[in-house]
Amino acid sequence: MTATAPREGELWSRCAGCASLLYRKRLRRNLDVCPECGEHTRLAAPERLRQLVDPGSFTPLPDRPAEVDPIDFVDVLPYPHRLSAARAGTGLAEAVVCGTATIGGLPCALAVMDFRFLGGSLGAAVGELITRAAERALEDAVPLVLVTASGGARMQEGALSLMQMATVSQAIAALREAGLLTVSVLTDPTYGGVAASFATNTDVLLAETGARMGFAGPRVIRQVTGRTLPEGFQTAAFLLRHGQVDMVVPRHALRGRLVALLAAARAGRRARCRPAVPRQEPPPAARPATVAAPPADAPPADAWQTVRLARHPGRPTTLDYLDSAFEGFVELHGDRLGSDCPAVVGGLARLDGRHLMVIGHQKGHTTGELVARNFGMASPAGHRKALRLMRLAARLGLPVVTLVDTPGADPGIGAEEQGQAAAIAENILSLSVLPTPVVAVITGEGGSGGALALAVADRVLMLQHAVYSVISPEGCAAILWPDRGAAPQAARALRLTTPDLCRLGVVDDLVPEPVPAAHHAPEAAARAQREAVLGNLLPLPDVPPATLVRRRRQRFRRFGAARVGLRAGAR
Numbered sequence: 038m039t040a041t042a043p044r045e046g047e048l049w050s051r052c053a054g055c056a057s058l059l060y061r062k063r064l065r066r067n068l069d070v071c072p073e074c075g076e077h078t079r080l081a082a083p084e085r086l087r088q089l090v091d092p093g094s095f096t097p098l099p100d101r102p103a104e105v106d107p108i109d110f111v112d113v114l115p116y117p118h119r120l121s122a123a124r125a126g127t128g129l130a131e132a133v134v135c136g137t138a139t140i141g142g143l144p145c146a147l148a149v150m151d152f153r154f155l156g157g158s159l160g161a162a163v164g165e166l167i168t169r170a171a172e173r174a175l176e177d178a179v180p181l182v183l184v185t186a187s188g189g190a191r192m193q194e195g196a197l198s199l200m201q202m203a204t205v206s207q208a209i210a211a212l213r214e215a216g217l218l219t220v221s222v223l224t225d226p227t228y229g230g231v232a233a234s235f236a237t238n239t240d241v242l243l244a245e246t247g248a249r250m251g252f253a254g255p256r257v258i259r260q261v262t263g264r265t266l267p268e269g270f271q272t273a274a275f276l277l278r279h280g281q282v283d284m285v286v287p288r289h290a291l292r293g294r295l296v297a298l299l300a301a302a303r304a305g306r307r308a309r310c311r312p313a314v315p316r317q318e319p320p321p322a323a324r325p326a327t328v329a330a331p332p333a334d335a336p337p338a339d340a341w342q343t344v345r346l347a348r349h350p351g352r353p354t355t356l357d358y359l360d361s362a363f364e365g366f367v368e369l370h371g372d373r374l375g376s377d378c379p380a381v382v383g384g385l386a387r388l389d390g391r392h393l394m395v396i397g398h399q400k401g402h403t404t405g406e407l408v409a410r411n412f413g414m415a416s417p418a419g420h421r422k423a424l425r426l427m428r429l430a431a432r433l434g435l436p437v438v439t440l441v442d443t444p445g446a447d448p449g450i451g452a453e454e455q456g457q458a459a460a461i462a463e464n465i466l467s468l469s470v471l472p473t474p475v476v477a478v479i480t481g482e483g484g485s486g487g488a489l490a491l492a493v494a495d496r497v498l499m500l501q502h503a504v505y506s507v508i509s510p511e512g513c514a515a516i517l518w519p520d521r522g523a524a525p526q527a528a529r530a531l532r533l534t535t536p537d538l539c540r541l542g543v544v545d546d547l548v549p550e551p552v553p554a555a556h557h558a559p560e561a562a563a564r565a566q567r568e569a570v571l572g573n574l575l576p577l578p579d580v581p582p583a584t585l586v587r588r589r590r591q592r593f594r595r596f597g598a599a600r601v602g603l604r605a606g607a608r
């Protein structure tokens with residue numbers, strides 16, 4: 038894993054992955070990825086820029102690093118000698134190249150680190166240059182893209198290099214407050230002070246294939262723990278599995294991924310910056326009738342039959358709908374704290390060309406899929422991933438659409454150890470004040486608190502044969518009858534069908550399913566869902582966020598005292 042970019046002038050280079058002798062021009066044409074084994078060779082910053090940005094669009098920031106040797110550091114060589122050698126060896130002034138450019142025609146500011154320059158170490162000049170790139174992004178109101186490659190803070194500048202972690206993080210925080218997208222592209226290697234600050238406190242983390250990232254390096258961990266490290270430790274795949282990066286992206290796909298992210302950020306920004314048109318608030322009841330209700334003469338479906346339909350393994354899942362009702366799904370992974378829950382999927386997508394964040398429970402059609410997705414039962418990590426994505430959507434000015442299909446939150450031991458109750462609670466609270474439009478669709482099973490953790494919304498829609506309930510009919514029957522065999526009676530008593538919940542005001546709109554049910558004609562089901570979501574979502578972005586939140590709170594407030602007939606003194 039010590040591949041280095043081929044030197045200028047050499048015609049051939051040997052792959053560090055498979056030892057193939059490669060014609061240098063062929064390797065470069067392949068973006069310095071070995072065509073034989075896929076090994077991603079480390080890139081110098083200028084070559085990285087050439088690969089990522091639109092030709093001719095890069096303008097370096099005017100700032101030049103000052104000569105710094107703040108603590109007169111000398112090891113076997115004085116620090117200034119090492120700096121001079123690095124400059125001569127790379128042709129760069131410092132370990133980072135910063136500037137503005139367009140990627141796919143979308144403007145951004147960039148800071149690209151270069152590992153060849155003193156191991157990409159973070160010193161005062163590097164910190165200052167990246168901070169200025171962030172400030173430039175803020176000034177121009179454009180996203181910031183960081184490409185990291187670093188062994189960590191620069192020892193030769195002592196504690197002053199440590200302070201750069203805070204300096205740059207502050208600049209990232211300012212972009213976060215301003216609702217400007219920040220993206221890190223983690224490349225090999227990204228460690229220490231860079232990993233523990235700006236590389237990971239951005240909105241979206243892409244790990245390039247072959248990248249390794251961590252706080253402590255493997256050598257240090259081995260020394261301290263005396264243990265052999267697991268295979269693949271700190272690799273991109275490890276990071277994805279442990280919820281620490283949004284995705285692993287091969288070099289060929291990096292530019293395309295960045296374009297998709299920048300496009301979503303621009304759409305959100307445009308929506309938010311649209312001049313507020315003074316308009317009468319429509320009364321909450323006024324909304325376009327978008328979906329045909331089922332015929333009034335249709336016999337009422339039996340609740341237990343509906344439960345069985347809602348659980349049918351052939352029923353379209355969230356990923357099916359993302360593929361059919363939505364376009365351009367870019368999945369974002371991980372809770373950033375150690376896990377990526379497979380029972381919750383989420384990411385950026387488009388609906389009829391409109392950019393939004395979609396988050397949903399994922400079940401599956403086969404036993405294998407269901408097991409791999411934990412039957413759609415989210416762990417605390419799943420709820421925290423959902424929360425992270427909701428907040429990101431709000432910051433970027435993108436609406437949130439949730440697709441709810443879960444028997445309930447994961448009731449396991451691990452889930453309890455990791456704070457399942459608090460994770461659900463935090464989502465419910467955060468959704469109730471999320472300053473962006475939220476539309477929830479109960480697509481299959483709306484099981485209890487796990488469902489509500491994704492369903493505190495401005496508009497709650499429900500598919501015709503979905504169910505939404507405080508407890509499963511089996512659970513209710515076991516406690517109250519007490520006989521699990523009484524589940525069909527419990528299902529009827531719980532009023533968990535769509536018509537019942539529309540009457541109770543818990544659900545705003547019924548989404549009709551093809552006859553006899555969604556799984557018989559998934560494409561028609563997707564069309565109906567798309568139309569229903571669009572019809573309910575379209576009026577919302579015009580409502581100021583504070584009004585949205587106020588109305589959302591009123592919507593859920595009315596299920597309390599008013600419904601049970603209490604008359605509080607103040608109201």
Ligand SMILES: [Zn+2]
Nearest residue numbers: 052055071074
């Ligand atoms: Zn190779």
